[in-house]
Amino acid sequence: xxxxxxxxxxxxxxxxxxxxxxxxxxxxxxxxxxxxxxxxxxxxxxxxxxxxxxxxxxxxxxxxxxxxxxxxxxxxxxxxxxxxxxxxxxxxxxxxxxxxxxxxxxxxxxxxxxxxxxxxxxxxxxxxxxxxxxxxxxxxxxxxxxxxxxxxxxxxxxxxxxxxxxxxxxxxxxxxxxxxxxxxxxxxxxxxxxxxxxxxxxxxxxxxxxxxxxxxxxxxxxxxxxxxxxxxxxxxxxxxxxxxxxxxxxxxxxxxxxxxxxxxxxxxxxxxxxxxxxxxxxxxxxxxxxxxxxxxxxxxxxxxxxxxxxxxxxxxxxxxxxxxxxxxxxxxxxxxxxxxxxxxxxxxxxxxxxxxxxxxxxxxxxxxxxx
Numbered sequence: 001x002x003x004x005x006x007x008x009x010x011x012x013x014x015x016x017x018x019x020x021x022x023x024x025x026x027x028x029x030x031x032x033x034x035x036x037x038x039x040x041x042x043x044x045x046x047x048x049x050x051x052x053x054x055x056x057x058x059x060x061x062x063x064x065x066x067x068x069x070x071x072x073x074x075x076x077x078x079x080x081x082x083x084x085x086x087x088x089x090x091x092x093x094x095x096x097x098x099x100x101x102x103x104x105x106x107x108x109x110x111x112x113x114x115x116x117x118x119x120x121x122x123x124x125x126x127x128x129x130x131x132x133x134x135x136x137x138x139x140x141x142x143x144x145x146x147x148x149x150x151x152x153x154x155x156x157x158x159x160x161x162x163x164x165x166x167x168x169x170x171x172x173x174x175x176x177x178x179x180x181x182x183x184x185x186x187x188x189x190x191x192x193x194x195x196x197x198x199x200x201x202x203x204x205x206x207x208x209x210x211x212x213x214x215x216x217x218x219x220x221x222x223x224x225x226x227x228x229x230x231x232x233x234x235x236x237x238x239x240x241x242x243x244x245x246x247x248x249x250x251x252x253x254x255x256x257x258x259x260x261x262x263x264x265x266x267x268x269x270x271x272x273x274x275x276x277x278x279x280x281x282x283x284x285x286x287x288x289x290x291x292x293x294x295x296x297x298x299x300x301x302x303x304x305x306x307x308x309x310x311x312x313x314x315x316x317x318x319x320x321x322x323x324x325x326x327x328x329x330x331x332x333x334x335x336x337x338x339x340x341x342x343x344x345x346x347x348x349x350x351x352x353x354x355x356x357x358x359x360x361x362x363x364x365x366x367x368x369x370x371x
Contacts, residue, residue: 009130009188010126010127010129010130010132012186012188013126013187013188014126014139016183016184016186016187017119017122017123017126017143017187018142018143018146019179019180019183020078020082020119020180020183020184021143021146021147021150022146022147022150023082023176023177023179023180023183024085024115024147024180025146025147025148025150025151025154026150026151026153026154026176027154027173027176028154028157028160028161028164028169028172028173029089029092029161029166029169029170029172029173030089030108030154030173031151031154031155031158031161032155032158032161032162033105034047034051035158035162036161036162036166036169037050037101039162039166040101040166042098042101046098049102050098050101050102050105051105053102053105053106054105054106054108054109055109055356057105057106057109057110057113058109058112058113058356059353059356061109061110061113062113062116062349062352062353062356063346063349063350063353064113065077065110065113065114065116065117065118065349066116066117066118066345066346066347066348066349066350067345067346067349068114069114069117069118069121069345069346070121070342070343070344070345070346073189074118074121074122074125074189074190074345075122075184075185075187075188075189076189077114077118077345078114078115078118078119078122078184078187079181079184079185080114081111081112081114081115081118081184082111082177082178082180082181082183082184083111083181084107084108084110084111084114085108085111085173085177085180086174086177086178086181087107088104088105088107088108088111088177089104089170089171089173089174089177090170090171090174091103091104091107092104092166092170093166093167093170093171093174113349116348116349116352117344117345117346117347117348117349117351117352118345119143120140120332120336120344120345120348121344121345121348122187122189122190123136123139123140123143124136124336124344125190125191125341125344126188126190127139128190128341129190129191136333136336137279137280137283137329137330137333140329140332140333141275141279141329144275144325144329145274145275148275148325152266152268153266155266156263156266219338219339219340219343219347220347220350223338225287225338226335226338226339226347228287229287229331229334229335230331230335230350230351230354231354232287232288232291232295232331233291233327233328233331233351233354233355234351234354234355234357234358235295235358236291236294236295236298236323236324236327237324237327237328237355237358238355238358238359238362239295239298239299239302239324239362239366240298240301240320240321240323240324240325241324241359242359242362242363242366243298243301243302243305243316243317243320243366244268244317244320244321244324245366246305246366246367246369246370247268247305247313247316247317247320247370250305250306250307250308250313250370251264251268251310251313251314251317253308254308254309254310254313255310264310264314267314267318268314268317268318268321274318274322275321275322275325275326275329277322278322278323278326279326279329279330282294282326282327282330283330283333287330287331287334290327290330291327294323294324294326294327297319297323298320298323298324300316301316301317301319301320301323302316302320302366302369304316305317305320305370306369306370331351332348335347335348335351336348
């Protein structure tokens, strides 16, 4: 009897992974958490402090979460991720003060960290186990599209979510997180070369962690191409993200009818969902040429985003998001091709950390540029 049935098991795994994308992105309360905190009476200073706390926790937990996924298993890490999302939503729904809101956001940041790198690793390993790794770029583009369209749908419902009230909205988020938890439990842990099936024994956990760190560090020191892809993708991605972020304020000012703000933001959210249309063409180019073209296109988008015309703003925002996501998908595919299985999630987390490190100095620069 065969150890697994590639077509059947991969099809089931894909369905579960796509459901995880929906459950991660379609969060009516999470998509407008700033607005909900403002409606509760928190000041912009307090909301900014809460956002800062989220990113501090995220930066501190990024690498440990990747190590955890590589050592303890990707399925268990995703289960833990949705457990964090569930706890975060319940904490926010039950909170009455600023401290409770901050605790909820910190737990949410850990949930996102546990997904970062883990989702990519389990997806690639599933394709590899079924002998279909050449389909990874196509499927990861589909995952990205599901995430972006789902997040856009949640933002489109912003008005209805606000009318529900913040407690009810976060209870709805908790229900979606519970659905994601069930989907994560239905996943199959792929066989990973260099790691025992299932979790490592607790007695060997310290040695497993040391081995994972050594393997990841060895690749980073010896593979300059992989490091170059990480840095180029992080720089271009940070510029595209910041262009999209600061553009939202200009779109809000350009919209003359308040009821059209939600649809306008939804249109902006379609960018990543369309990235799959560009990934195949970019992947046929050398990486240096692809990154240069995307970087130049992003710079043009940033210049156009300083205008006041709503059609130009929407076009530049769509293009910036599309370019950034397309390069990220191509980078992810090329990096996974050279990452060893046992350190895959850890190295993807390192790539995510590079993005965060670029975001820190570039954020005030882009704020000045768009002023």
